Amino acid sequence: xxEEPLILAFCCHYCAxxxxxxxxxMRLQYPGNVRVLRLPCTGKLEVNYILAAFERGVDGVIVAGxxxxxxxxxxxxxxxxxxxxxxxxxxxxxxxxxxRLEMFNxxxxxxxxxxxxxxxxxxxxxxxxxxxxxxxxxxxxxGVQEISRQAEVMLAGEKQ
Amino acid sequence: xxxxxxxxxxxxxxxxxxxxxxxxxxxxxCVTVCLAGGxxxxxxxxxxxxxxxxxxxxxxxxxxxxxxxxxxxxAFIDLLAPRVSGYDAIxxxxxxxxxxALAERFPKMPVYPGxxxxxxxxxxxxxVWTEMCSGCGNCRLGEFAGICPITRCAKRLFxxxxxxxxxxxxxxxxxxxxxxQLICDxxxxxxxxxxxxxxxxxxxxxxxxxxxxxxVVREDQCIAGLCSR
Numbered sequence: 021x022x023e024e025p026l027i028l029a030f031c032c033h034y035c036a037x038x039x040x041x042x043x044x045x046m047r048l049q050y051p052g053n054v055r056v057l058r059l060p061c062t063g064k065l066e067v068n069y070i071l072a073a074f075e076r077g078v079d080g081v082i083v084a085g086x087x088x089x090x091x092x093x094x095x096x097x098x099x100x101x102x103x104x105x106x107x108x109x110x111x112x113x114x115x116x117x118x119x120r121l122e123m124f125n126x127x128x129x130x131x132x133x134x135x136x137x138x139x140x141x142x143x144x145x146x147x148x149x150x151x152x153x154x155x156x157x158x159x160x161x162x163g164v165q166e167i168s169r170q171a172e173v174m175l176a177g178e179k180q
Numbered sequence: 181x182x183x184x185x186x187x188x189x190x191x192x193x194x195x196x197x198x199x200x201x202x203x204x205x206x207x208x209x210c211v212t213v214c215l216a217g218g219x220x221x222x223x224x225x226x227x228x229x230x231x232x233x234x235x236x237x238x239x240x241x242x243x244x245x246x247x248x249x250x251x252x253x254x255a256f257i258d259l260l261a262p263r264v265s266g267y268d269a270i271x272x273x274x275x276x277x278x279x280x281a282l283a284e285r286f287p288k289m290p291v292y293p294g295x296x297x298x299x300x301x302x303x304x305x306x307x308v309w310t311e312m313c314s315g316c317g318n319c320r321l322g323e324f325a326g327i328c329p330i331t332r333c334a335k336r337l338f339x340x341x342x343x344x345x346x347x348x349x350x351x352x353x354x355x356x357x358x359x360x361q362l363i364c365d366x367x368x369x370x371x372x373x374x375x376x377x378x379x380x381x382x383x384x385x386x387x388x389x390x391x392x393x394x395x396v397v398r399e400d401q402c403i404a405g406l407c408s409r
Contacts, residue, residue, distance in 0.1 A: 068220065071227035113189045114228050115235045153234050 025145040026160055027054045028073045028167070029082040029138070032062045033175075034092045035128045036084030042131030050135035051142040054082070055164050057171055061085070062123075063096020064174075069167070070107040070121060076163030077154040080145040082137060083123040090127065097125060117148050181302075182210040182275045183309040184217060184295040186225065192271060193232050195292045199269035200240070204229070204294065205260060205282065206247030207274035214309055217273030217295050219247040225273065225294060242267075251278025257285050264289060317387030317394060323380065325366040330383070332359030338380040 031037040037058045043050060059065060062085030073081050083104050085097035101123050108118035122141065126133045154160065196202050204222050212218025226245040233241045246263060250256045251274035260282075264270065269290045272279040276297040283291040299311035314331045321328055330336050334352040341360035344351030348361045367373045387394075 066220065068223045068227055071224060071231070075227050075231055110189070110224070110228050114232045116231065153231055 023150055023154065023157060025053050025079040025142055025150065026077075026157070026164070027080040027082060027138070027141050027145060028078045028164055029054050029056045029084055030059055030062065030065055030069065031056050031082075032085045032092075032097070033058055033060050035086040035090070036124070036126055036134060038128035039084075039126055039130045039134040042129070043134045044131075046131045048131060048135040050138040053142050054138045055168070057164075057168050058175065059171065060175060061091065061093045061096035062100035063091070063093055065100050065103055067103050067107045067110065070104070071110065072167065073164070074111070074116060074120070074151060075153065076167075077151055077160040078164065079148075079151045079154070080120045080141050081122075082141050083121070084134070084137065085123065085125055087125045087127055116151070116153075119144060120148060120151070181213050181300070182277070182297060183214045183299055183301045183311075184211050184275050184297045185214075186216055186221065186273075186295055187293070189225070189228050189232050192225070192229060192292070192294055193236070196241070196269055196271060199290070201242040201267040202229075202244070202269045202271055203264065203267040204243060204245045204271050204273060205251065206245070207251040207272075207278050208247055208249040209252075211273065211275055211278075211295060212247075214303075215307075217275075222247050222273055251275075252281050254281070254285060257281060261285070315389075316383070316385070318384055320383070323375075325363050325370055325372065327359060327363045327366060329359055329363065332357075332362065334359070338383060340376070 029036070029040070031040060037056065040056050062083055065083060070081055070083075083100055085100050086092065088097060091097045104121060104123040108121050111118045111121060124137050126137070155163075204226050206212070206217050206219055206222035208218060211221075215221065222245045226243050230239075230243050233239060233243070244267070246260065248256045248260050251272060264286055267289075269292065270282055270286070271292045271294045272282050273294040274282070275295065276293065279291055279293045283289075298309075300313040300315060301309050301311045304310040311331055313328060316330055329338055333341075334350050334356065335342055337360065341358055341364075342351075345358040345361055348358055350356040350358045364373065364376070367376060
């Protein structure tokens with residue numbers, strides 16, 4: 021692997037995002053390669069969000085939603101799991117390794133688990149190597165920031 | 181609605197191999213509803229195709245996206261026309277009618293299908309579509325309790341089920357309902373089973389596709405000068 025991997029984590033506001041926050045509060049060590057993007061629910065995730073991340077050169081994508089049966093919006097995480105499966109099929113068709121994308125379920129109390137997930141995915145992506153579509157790291161960061169900004173605008177809009 | 185599904189990305193990538201600027205055109209009508217060729221699917225295919233091309237060292241190929249309300253009508257294709265000159269091929273995510281409408285409208289532009297058009301059908305359950313109509317041009321649903329034996333019986337039988345009907349299922353596939361079982365069950369519910377004692381004569385297929393492409397003409401709607409075809 022030539023460059024440090026960059027991983028984008030689509031995190032549900034009600035669980036994984038809080039778990040990531042807790043991991044920080046607990047001062048747990050996990051690789052700094054993960055950029056967290058908050059969604060109101062993983063049910064908000066669309067297949068094209070995932071593809072947009074890979075197209076911009078991100079090396080791996082984590083989708084982290086509530087435990088099955090524990091979704092704040094009833095079944096958003098179950099829908100997300102199906103969409104992740106479809107995105108993995110598309111990645112295989114495109115010629116990228118489907119293993120670069122994985123969905124996890126965790127609760128907001130599982131800060132330790134979030135750190136484990138981040139470590140697992142970084143190690144996996146290090147084994148696979150950089151995304152062959154990788155751009156200049158600054159452009160990837162810019163792309164990720166742009167996706168995050170759009171997500172925050174969307175979240176702000178939904179609160180109104 | 182017309183139901184379609186997406187072609188493999190590798191097939192689409194190979195179709196456009198001789199082009200440098202490709203416009204993906206979605207359709208906002210039937211294929212949006214069956215989740216095959218609407219704005220979202222165009223976005224997904226665009227992203228996937230750009231990645232597949234870059235992995236083949238063809239990252240210089242431009243793949244742009246747009247979706248119009250209906251590809252099978254010139255009035256909507258008009259909205260697309262100003263953009264088309266900037267590209268050297270179109271990949272349509274409309275049904276076969278949409279692809280051909282674009283090809284007819286832009287005679288010098290190669291137009292490729294991004295979808296496989298399947299059938300006219302209904303949404304059976306979330307994510308599942310079923311064929312319901314073969315478009316034979318001579319509808320006889322009134323004689324068959326509202327269930328089409330041409331479309332829903334694998335053998336297109338007009339006079340009762342064949343010997344391959346078992347427990348309501350067709351011998352062609354264990355998941356396929358026997359069309360004639362459906363017709364008989366519904367006839368019993370409607371109290372019209374006795375109507376099925378008469379022999380149904382052969383179907384008049386002259387209204388079907390065998391005579392070449394068909395037209396429907398409403399003369400009262402044909403304003404002189406506007407009927408270009």
